[in-house]
Amino acid sequence: MADSKIDASLALRSEGRLLVGRDRVKLLEAVALHGSITKAAKAAGFSYKAAWDAVNAINNLLPTPAFLTKAGGRSGGGAEVTEEGRRLIATFHRLEEKLARISETIAEEGLAGAEDFLLWTAGMTISARNVFRAEVIEVKKWPVDVEVTLRVSEKDTILAIVTNESAEQLHLSRGRKALALIKASFVSLAPVGDATAQRNCFRGVVKQRVDAERNSEILIDIGFGKTMTVVTPRRLVEDMGLKEGDAALATFDPSDVILAVE
Secondary structure: OOOOOOEEOOOEEEOOEEEEOHHHHHHHHHHHHHOOHHHHHHHHOOOHHHHHHHHHHHHHHOOOOOEEEEOOOOOOOEEEEOHHHHHHHHHHHHHHHHHHHHHHHHHHHOOOOHHHHOEEOOOOOOOOOEEEEEEEEEEEEOOOEEEEEEEOOOOOEEEEEEEHHHHHHOOOOOOOEEEEEEOHHHOEEEOOOOOOOOOOEEEEEEEEEEEOOOEEEEEEEEEOOEEEEEEEEHHHHHHHOOOOOOEEEEEOOHHHOEEEOO
16 A cells, blocks of 8 residues: 655744745745845745735735845845744744644545545635734724724724624624735825825835736835835826826725735
8 A cells, every 4th residue: 555645834923924935935935045035036936026915925925024125235135034934934844843743643544535635734725915914993883884093013004894794703803813905906096195085095105016907006115114006007007107206105995905804
């Protein structure tokens, strides 16, 4: 009889949202080794854009950034993994070692229906590009809906509007940890100083602009290691003359925020 084997795959989550798996840990380790996102992406088998998407997603879900860019110099700048990032890498490897021992035990002792468990994973994939780890700081209940204010960083909050039924099901109250999800296509761009942009208005700096035939994807650095992704018609971006390094506002409606709890 051939030896049986269980392939156990570990993925860390934060409030139910996939935070990091083997590929992302490999990328962070490559950044720590090479000090460059370009070199790290190549070493880890990521495209440049996929590498940035990965580190931005990790930073948005951690209390403090795991990854930082370094400005200027003759080399044109670089990147580094912070202490938070190094702790994340170390924690992942410790848990992966424990999971490997568990899978070996299962393989040796047998497990009915083991063919159904060839790949175990604790993660999930969602379509929303903007996912922020947050804490509920205020809940205002009205006859039809509920206004929920969530802190995402030391300076920024998100206002979400959900139904009373949803608020009850999620057990939303002050201090509750939650994820705030906003599709990139629901986020709008506005010029800095726009007086009409009041609710869910994030001021930042354009760190990347990618143009397609019809739409543009804009990544805005909103501070504290957080990034807001906007997908909007290219003609609007061109009308604004928006380019990398420019200041801009990212805004979205409170009713477009989806809340998730564990």
